[in-house]
Amino acid sequence: MSIRRTLVALAAAAGLVLVGASPAMAGGNPHFIKNATSASIDGVSLVVEFxxxxxxxxxxxxxxxSADLEALYQCVNGGGNVPSDPKKTVFDDRVSESGVFTAGQNGNLIGSLTLDPPDADAVLDCPGGQTSTLVSVIWSNVRIDDTTSGASLSLRGVFTGP
Incomplete structure (x- = not known):
């Protein structure tokens, strides 16, 4: 009978170990929560919270x-005006930013990343006495990807500024 009690005790202990380990192994269906994920404009930057x-x-x-960016850059004179023959350019490209985040004990990960347009001086070369200036931005086709788990989410909408 002592062998039977020992086997029952071992089986009970193994069951407790499996039950106790289940919260630590809670992963298995990674996904972004749509109603807790958003994008908004902060000046000319796109802030994505997820x-x-x-x-x-x-x-x-x-x-x-990542998101598509269409940005308008113009030369502005020292008085803050756009010359009658404005020099301008449109930047139209996909912009992305990445970061490394750690999930909490509950298996949730909360964070944010910010997408910024290129600096005006890097995009447009203005004549003397004029300054390259970012005039407007349009962000669209926003996408969030977890390259580790494979989860992804696309956000609808067009975000404009300033």
């Missing part, structure tokens, strides 16, 4: 945010 669930506790994830 929440991902279904990860293992402590999982380290690489998040990439």
């Amino acid at each position: 929440k991902e669930a279904g990860l293992s506790s402590g999982a380290v994830e690489t998040i990439v945010v």
